[in-house]
Amino acid sequence: MNIQQIxxxxxxxxxxxxxxxxRLLQTDTLAPGETNRTRLLSAAAAGKGIDVAxxxxxxxxxVAATGFLGGPVADIFVRSFKEEQIDNQxxxxxxxxxxxxxxxxxxxxxxxxxxxxxxxxxxxxxALLETVQTLAEKSDTxxxxxxxxxxxxxxxxxxxxxxxxxxCKYVIVxxxxxxxxxxxxxxxxxxxxxxxxxxxxxGSDRVAGDEEIIAEAHRLVDRGLGHIVVSLGGEGAFIVxxxxxxxxxxxxxxxxxxxxxxDAMVASLSVSLAKQDTPAIMLQxxxxxxxxxxxxxxxxxxxxxxxxxxLNQVQVEKIN
Ligand SMILES: Nc1ncnc2c1ncn2[C@@H]1O[C@H](COP(=O)(O)OP(=O)(O)OP(=O)(O)O)[C@@H](O)[C@H]1O
Ligand SMILES: [Mg+2]
Numbered sequence: 001m002n003i004q005q006i007x008x009x010x011x012x013x014x015x016x017x018x019x020x021x022x023r024l025l026q027t028d029t030l031a032p033g034e035t036n037r038t039r040l041l042s043a044a045a046a047g048k049g050i051d052v053a054x055x056x057x058x059x060x061x062x063v064a065a066t067g068f069l070g071g072p073v074a075d076i077f078v079r080s081f082k083e084e085q086i087d088n089q090x091x092x093x094x095x096x097x098x099x100x101x102x103x104x105x106x107x108x109x110x111x112x113x114x115x116x117x118x119x120x121x122x123x124x125x126x127a128l129l130e131t132v133q134t135l136a137e138k139s140d141t142x143x144x145x146x147x148x149x150x151x152x153x154x155x156x157x158x159x160x161x162x163x164x165x166x167x168c169k170y171v172i173v174x175x176x177x178x179x180x181x182x183x184x185x186x187x188x189x190x191x192x193x194x195x196x197x198x199x200x201x202x203g204s205d206r207v208a209g210d211e212e213i214i215a216e217a218h219r220l221v222d223r224g225l226g227h228i229v230v231s232l233g234g235e236g237a238f239i240v241x242x243x244x245x246x247x248x249x250x251x252x253x254x255x256x257x258x259x260x261x262x263d264a265m266v267a268s269l270s271v272s273l274a275k276q277d278t279p280a281i282m283l284q285x286x287x288x289x290x291x292x293x294x295x296x297x298x299x300x301x302x303x304x305x306x307x308x309x310x311l312n313q314v315q316v317e318k319i320n
Contacts, residue, residue, distance in 0.1 A: 012056055012270050013089075013135040013142045013168075015160070016067035017128075018117050018149040019047030021076060021099045028106050038103065044299065045080040046100075048146035048174060051260045051300035053086045055267035055293065058302045064089050064135050066128065068120055068149065071096025089135060091127045095119055119150035129163055136167035140274035143172040143266055144188075147179070154182045161186040170226075170273035174266050176200065189226035189273055192266055198230050214238060214245055214320075227279060229269060229286065231262055238319075239283040246280050248287045248316040253295050253306075260300045264293035280316045287314045 024041040053065040065086050069077055070093035077097070081088040095118030103111045120128075136142050142164040148157055161183055164171045172190045173183040176197040183191065184201075193201060199208040202216050217228040217240035227241040236250040268289040272282040288310040292302040 011062040011139045013064045013139040014049035014053045015144040016047035016049030018147045021073040022046040025103045045077040051263035052267045054300035055264045068093045093124045117149045136164045139168045141170040141270040145174045187224040192229045194231045239279045241279045248283045251313045255294045256297045261290040264290040284314045284316045
């Protein structure tokens with residue numbers, strides 16, 4: 001495949017309801033209950049849909065990103081959207097966007113502090129739905145990604161998916177837990193749980209095996225969901241659709257960071273839906289692009305040369 005064929009020329013909208021500023025800090029040894037001095041390693045505008053948008057920009061797609069942003073950290077996001085040439089359609093909110101902290105000690109131990117995040121009010125949610133409607137009408141695919149902030153109930157989330165489904169051709173939802181349960185009832189065109197998320201969905205307290213996962217995915221397809229891509233980390237992924245099940249192995253690559261691999265996969269699948277790729281090609285491209293993402297330190301960025309080389313290495317086989 002040449003570079004022209006792997007670029008996505010479609011307009012895609014990503015929705016990140018609960019973004020976060022990710023601050024990475026370093027300290028020698030963390031002393032709980034004491035004053036600890038830290039060094040800032042990085043502060044990045046993060047969130048699953050935002051990461052999907054960044055990867056889509058690397059593929060030269062036309063991308064709009066929406067969701068909620070509030071408080072002083074919003075400026076950091078706005079700057080990042082400008083740099084990345086992402087059309088910023090975020091709704092300003094009263095409460096502050098969360099800041100998540102990862103603290104690294106010399107020993108390599110990592111402590112995470114996760115902020116609860118803002119509560120969104122009715123008027124803010126209504127503004128979001130209106131924006132999604134407008135953007136979806138201009139988009140080939142809408143990707144709704146990540147967790148949901150306070151103030152939004154199951155019915156609200158359902159409405160968001162419904163609006164996107166009516167206004168545009170393809171809708172992908174990448175979320176987990178209760179929100180995945182709600183999303184599935186709205187029968188999106190594609191969901192992309194990882195093995196853990198799919199196990200939780202099944203209601204299993206252990207990690208579900210391949211057969212169990214594939215059987216559940218077929219049950220969802222029979223009920224009207226388009227495709228289910230189950231990502232298996234370094235093992236690769238499955239795709240289940242009406243016409244069958246395919247499995248692809250992840251290529252062996254020099255891994256720099258796997259943060260954002262799932263989001264790179266969603267970026268690829270958003271373009272594939274718009275291009276009406278076959279399930280086998282969708283899976284092949286998604287595995288290659290997410291492996292290319294693993295090869296860069298930077299979250300949500302790929303080098304197109306890596307991607308096009310990997311595309312020829314990924315083998316996908318039909319398993320039933
Ligand atoms: N070490 C790796 N080498 C090559 N490819 C990888 C590696 N880790 C992940 N991938 C690719 O990325 C895809 C998505 O990864 P994973 O299953 O970890 O997603 P996820 O759990 O949704 O991640 P995220 O935290 O980004 O949401 C995998 O299906 C695989 O194709
Ligand atoms: Mg994920």
